Each structure stands twice: as C-alpha cells, then as structure tokens.
Amino acid sequence: MEEGSSMQHAEANEAMPLPAALDVSAVSHAYGRKHVLSDVSFSVARGRFTVLLGLNGAGKTTLFSLICHLYNTRHGSIRIFGHEISRQPGQALRRLGIVFQSRTLDLDLSVEQNLLYHASLHGIARLEARERIGTLLGQVEMSDRLRDKARSLSGGQMRRIEIVRALLHRPPLLLLDEATVGLDIQSRADILAAIRNLVANQGISVFWATHLIDEVDDDDDLVLLHQGKVLANGRVSDIVASTGTVNVGQSFALLTRSASTHRGGHKE
Amino acid sequence: MTPLPAPDTMAAGAHDEPAFGFAQYLICFRGIVFREALRFLNQRERFVSALVRPLLWLFIFAAGFRQVLGVSIIPPYKTYILYEVYITPGLCGMILLFSGMQSSLSMVYDREMGNMRTLLVSPFPRWFLLVSKLFAGVAVAILQVYVFLAIAWFWGVRPPLAGYLLVLPALALSGMMLCALGMLLSSMIKQLESFAGIMNFVIFPMYFASSALYPLWRIQESSPLLHKICLANPFTYAVELIRFALYGQIELTSLLVVMACILLFLGGAIYAYDPSNGLLSRRQDTGGNA
Numbered sequence: 001m002e003e004g005s006s007m008q009h010a011e012a013n014e015a016m017p018l019p020a021a022l023d024v025s026a027v028s029h030a031y032g033r034k035h036v037l038s039d040v041s042f043s044v045a046r047g048r049f050t051v052l053l054g055l056n057g058a059g060k061t062t063l064f065s066l067i068c069h070l071y072n073t074r075h076g077s078i079r080i081f082g083h084e085i086s087r088q089p090g091q092a093l094r095r096l097g098i099v100f101q102s103r104t105l106d107l108d109l110s111v112e113q114n115l116l117y118h119a120s121l122h123g124i125a126r127l128e129a130r131e132r133i134g135t136l137l138g139q140v141e142m143s144d145r146l147r148d149k150a151r152s153l154s155g156g157q158m159r160r161i162e163i164v165r166a167l168l169h170r171p172p173l174l175l176l177d178e179a180t181v182g183l184d185i186q187s188r189a190d191i192l193a194a195i196r197n198l199v200a201n202q203g204i205s206v207f208w209a210t211h212l213i214d215e216v217d218d219d220d221d222l223v224l225l226h227q228g229k230v231l232a233n234g235r236v237s238d239i240v241a242s243t244g245t246v247n248v249g250q251s252f253a254l255l256t257r258s259a260s261t262h263r264g265g266h267k268e
Numbered sequence: 269m270t271p272l273p274a275p276d277t278m279a280a281g282a283h284d285e286p287a288f289g290f291a292q293y294l295i296c297f298r299g300i301v302f303r304e305a306l307r308f309l310n311q312r313e314r315f316v317s318a319l320v321r322p323l324l325w326l327f328i329f330a331a332g333f334r335q336v337l338g339v340s341i342i343p344p345y346k347t348y349i350l351y352e353v354y355i356t357p358g359l360c361g362m363i364l365l366f367s368g369m370q371s372s373l374s375m376v377y378d379r380e381m382g383n384m385r386t387l388l389v390s391p392f393p394r395w396f397l398l399v400s401k402l403f404a405g406v407a408v409a410i411l412q413v414y415v416f417l418a419i420a421w422f423w424g425v426r427p428p429l430a431g432y433l434l435v436l437p438a439l440a441l442s443g444m445m446l447c448a449l450g451m452l453l454s455s456m457i458k459q460l461e462s463f464a465g466i467m468n469f470v471i472f473p474m475y476f477a478s479s480a481l482y483p484l485w486r487i488q489e490s491s492p493l494l495h496k497i498c499l500a501n502p503f504t505y506a507v508e509l510i511r512f513a514l515y516g517q518i519e520l521t522s523l524l525v526v527m528a529c530i531l532l533f534l535g536g537a538i539y540a541y542d543p544s545n546g547l548l549s550r551r552q553d554t555g556g557n558a
C-alpha cells in the first residue's frame with residue numbers, strides 16, 4: 001500500500017511541470033492615480049532568452065522594480081522559480097541576478113570593492129568571492145581593471161562589471177533592464193552576444209528589457225508591453241506570422257498602432 | 269568578450285535553498301560596515317569638516333561665552349566648571365547629529381545614484397540590511413567623537429579616564445537614535461537638493477533647542493516655552509545621557525527616552541523601506557526611472 005502510494009507520488013512529481021523561471025500573473029501597479037501596469041501576465045521559460053519590448057514609458061522599469069521586490073506587488077503575483085516574491089522574497093531574490101537601467105556601481109570604490117560588497121550582500125565569503133571575481137573578470141577581459149576606481153571605467157566597461165556582479169552569486173535567472181542604453185555599437189553587440197551565450201551554452205534564463213527592435217532575434221521569446229499592457233506574448237516568429245507581417249518591427253508597429261487606435265476609439 | 273562562465277546551480281532553481289546561517293549574516297554585516305568605512309576614508313574632507321565644526325564651537329564660541337555664562341554646580345558636575353566643559357557633551361552630540369544626518373544624505377544620494385537598489389535587492393531581510401547600515405553609520409560617528417574628545421583633552425576638557433570608556437554605550441545609543449532619525453528622514457526626502465531643508469528644519473532646531481549649549485534651568489528662567497520645547501526634543505536626552513556617562517553616571521530618564529526613540533525612528537524607517545508597507549513604491553524614484 002505504502003509502496004503504491006509512493007509510486008503514485010513519484011508519478012505525480014514526474015507529471016508536474018517545473019515552475020517557470022519567472023511567472024508574472026495579473027499584475028497591476030499605479031503611482032497614486034496614475035496606472036502604469038494593467039493586468040500584466042506572462043512567463044519566462046527556463047533556459048530561454050525572453051525580450052521585454054516596449055517604448056519608453058511602457059512600464060518596463062516599473063515591472064522590473066516589482067520583480068526585484070523594490071515595490072510590493074499589490075495586485076497579482078510574481079513567482080521566481082515557483083517562489084512568490086511577496087511571500088518568499090529571500091528565496092526569490094537569491095535566484096535573481098539584476099542589471100539595472102541606470103549605473104549602480106559605487107564610483108568611489110574600486111571594481112574589486114564593488115564586487116566584494118555585492119558578494120557580501122549575498123552572504124558569500126571573501127575568499128570564495130575573490131575566486132569567482134577572478135574567473136568572471138577574466139571572462140569579460142577586465143582582470144587588469146580590478147583595482148581601478150569604477151569612476152575611471154567607460155560606459156561599456158561599467159556594464160560588463162555590472163553583469164559580472166549580477167552573476168557573482170550564480171543566479172539561474174538574469175534580469176537586464178535596458179542594459180545596452182548609451183553604449184556604442186560594438187559594446188552593445190558584445191554584451192548582447194555574451195548574454196545570449198549564457199542562454200545557449202549554460203541554460204540560464206534571461207529576461208531582457210529593451211526598446212531597441214534590432215536586439216530581438218526570431219528565435220527569442222517576446223513580451224510586447226505597451227502603455228502598461230501586454231499586447232503580444234510568445235515566440236517572435238509566431239507573433240510575426242500571426243500578425244501577417246514580415247518582421248518583428250512591423251509586428252510591433254502594427255500592434256501598438258492598433259492598441260492606440262483602440263484606446264482612442266474608447267475615449268471617443 | 270569571451271563566453272561568460274555559468275553558475276553551477278543554473279539548472280536548479282525550484283528547490284528551496286537552505287536559509288542563511290549566522291555566518292552569512294555576519295558576512296553581510298561586515299560587508300555593509302566595510303563599505304561605509306571605505307566611503308568615509310575616501311571622503312577625508314567629510315572627516316575634517318565633521319571635526320572642525322565642534323572644534324570651532326569649543327575654541328571660539330565657548331571661549332567667548334565663558335565670561336558671559338556662568339554655570340552653577342549641577343549634576344553630574346561636583347564643582348564649578350568652565351563653559352567649555354559644559355558644552356563638550358553637547359558637541360559630542362553635535363557630531364553624532366551631523367553624522368546621523370550625513371548618513372541620511374548618503375542614503376538619498378545612494379538612492380539617486382542607484383546604489384541603494386543593490387542593497388535593497390539583497391536576499392537578506394530588509395530590516396537586517398537597514399540595521400547593519402545603521403551600525404555602520406554609528407561606528408563612523410563614534411570614531412569622530414573620540415578624536416574630538418582627544419583634542420578637547422588638550423584644551424583642558426578632562427573628564428575622568430573611566431568616563432572615556434563609560435561614555436561608549438551612551439554614544440552608541442545616541443548615535444543609533446540620530447542615525448535612525450536620519451534614515452527615517454531619508455525615506456521622506458525625494459531629492460538630494462531637499463537636504464538643505466533638513467539643515468534648517470531638523471539639525472539647527474534640534475541642536476539649539478536642547479541642553480547642548482545651556483543648562484535647562486537657565487532656559488526655563490528665560491523662556492518657559494523654550495524649556496518645554498527642549499524637554500520635548502529627543503536630542504536633549506541624548507546630550508544628557510552622554511554628559512552623565514562621561515562622568516560615570518546613568519541618567520535613567522534620558523536612557524529610556526533615547527531607547528524609546530531608537531525603536532520609534534528605526535521602526536519608522538523599516539516600515540518606510542519595506543516594499544509591502546512603504547512609502548517608496550507610491551512614487552517613481554526608488555526603483556529608478558519607472
């Protein structure tokens with residue numbers, strides 16, 4: 001009887017799908033009376049590169065702030081690998097590596113001091129942190145800048161350090177909010193390629209917010225956010241096919257235009 | 269840029285990781301204190317200006333007022349004292365007050381520059397992060413007070429030797445109260461530019477409407493209303509706690525008021541910085557450029 005029960009349990013476990021890397025369900029948010037997000041729902045699958053595409057002011061950064069628990073989710077729920085951010089913020093945040101839109105390095109500290117500080121905020125001992133920092137800085141070809149003040153780095157170099165920092169505690173999900181804004185073409189391409197490489201070779205899940213259509217690949221997953229609402233969600237190639245367009249740029253233009261027209265129609 | 273290495277736990281994720289143990293909490297605490305210390309060392313002018321301010325009061329203001337203001341024998345003093353001796357605890361309080369507000373300024377700066385977000389997205393509990401930051405700020409402030417007391421010793425302000433040790437808990441408690449107040453204020457200040465308001469509406473009124481410069485009985489003689497304001501000012505109790513501790517005594521009322529204020533201000537700051545209750549998510553500046 002017990003054996004049967006444990007077998008059933010094992011079967012049930014096998015049948016139960018693993019939770020998504022990120023699951024956003026019916027999330028709304030407002031600053032006072034200003035509604036920024038309305039009933040936003042989507043998932044980021046494990047080991048996938050998911051793009052959050054939206055114009056400036058679409059609500060991308062607010063959504064990021066909710067996912068990072070900087071703001072509380074008052075309406076809806078956000079789960080990271082099954083851990084709800086409001087109820088288990090510690091478990092959820094341990095699985096998150098975050099690169100914010102604006103620079104968040106302490107400019108008066110050295111690269112090493114910035115990274116050691118981040119490691120301590122994740123409870124990583126100095127010895128182990130130094131090892132990880134050495135490896136990661138080598139990979140981004142910045143080992144020689146270890147002792148330099150963050151202030152002396154270029155924009156692209158700062159971004160690389162921020163990515164190293166986001167990976168230091170070995171998170172399975174990486175969030176990047178407009179990570180290539182303000183960078184030159186080569187730095188943008190390098191950073192995007194490195195992040196895509198993480199997905200392809202290491203199975204890390206990435207949630208990449210951008211307003212630049214040329215950063216979207218046909219094989220990516222896409223969440224199209226416009227005026228606080230999700231207009232489309234799925235594989236880019238599927239969205240392009242379903243809208244009857246030839247590329248994601250046209251799909252984006254079509255969907256946002258029709259959403260704006262629809263909203264305008266309602267107003268009338 | 270060569271391919272980045274993978275975290276070795278990437279495939280996992282769904283399983284509960286063991287809760288942080290004492291060692292991890294200690295690592296986090298040390299990291300926050302170490303960063304504050306580094307920031308302080310990197311800003312030497314901050315250290316110098318924190319010392320120059322009370323020393324000017326001691327060398328110039330107190331010397332000038334020595335002849336004007338007589339201080340009768342009041343506890344904890346057992347003899348007539350010079351005015352310099354009287355205002356020294358108040359000047360220690362001044363260092364703590366400015367340092368507390370400085371930490372408030374640095375939190376607003378961190379928030380504007382985005383550094384605050386790296387702290388707030390740590391998986392450690394928010395209250396622990398804020399308390400660690402509070403301790404870091406207090407440690408830096410106490411260091412400044414001891415340097416000031418050492419200089420004051422050469423100026424003839426010489427409390428009993430044991431007083432230098434006994435005053436440490438009083439400095440720690442007063443520093444915590446004022447840093448917690450600074451932290452609470454930082455949650456309410458939207459922009460760095462608003463810090464001038466803190467100077468005018470918090471630091472100066474707190475300092476002048478207290479027992480830092482004049483004994484309370486003298487204030488009562490000149491203005492009963494001002495005396496009542498001084499009694500309602502938590503800074504008065506911080507100064508008296510330091511004054512008595514410096515002479516090896518405990519002023520119980522001051523101790524209780526300071527401890528109650530720590531709980532109140534720190535509780536308020538934790539409330540304000542907690543995303544589930546806080547004030548921050550109702551506006552668009554914390555998380556950045558929402």
